[in-house]
Amino acid sequence: AQSVSQHNHHVILSEAASLELGCNYSYGGTVNLFWYVQYPGQHLQLLLKYFSGDPLVKGIKGFEAEFIKSKFSFNLRKPSVQWSDTAEYFCAVNARASYDKVIFGPGTSLSVIP
């Protein structure tokens, strides 16, 4: 069965610090990969996604993620965080053989201190 792990449960950073949130998945086949974000009091929304092509994917608000197939990883990065990046971040994986069943990781809570 597919599973998704996220390295950190809670991350605290100061503004302007660099961010990297780890995500690993377990599935041997072809996958689609997502990062979703949930700002306080708001809906989950898509941050970025990888389906194929360039393994370095750029998303909204200056976020990017790199798919490393050999490591089964899809880490999220941002060079300089802002207070407004405070949110819950979820990595998600879909095995292309299982249509739209997306498996979510447990989430990482990011707190950015002004």
Place this chain on the structure above:
Amino acid sequence: DAEITQSPRHKITETGRQVTLACHQTWNHNNMFWYRQDLGHGLRLIHYSYGVQDTNKGEVSDGYSVSRSNTEDLPLTLESAASSQTSVYFCASSESRTSDTQYFGPGTRLTVL
């Protein structure tokens, strides 16, 4: 603008009662999903539907049911609410069966006393 709405946004109920959570989307998406969000578990899939009259069980379906009588709505019913079902419930929809982006509703916070 297209959207996905959930009602109620907050609900308190008692153990053993039947509860129905509504989900309505105006995206005209075929695929709809129900998740529950619990601390340390992320989002777990309860039920999903690929179209009218189609329903499927997710990883945590026990004690829940859904029905899909039209494209827009996928109500989630807790047959006999239990304290373990206290959670935040999210509905989502997506367009295609090749795993497109999911669009989420605002969530329903359910407390079972």
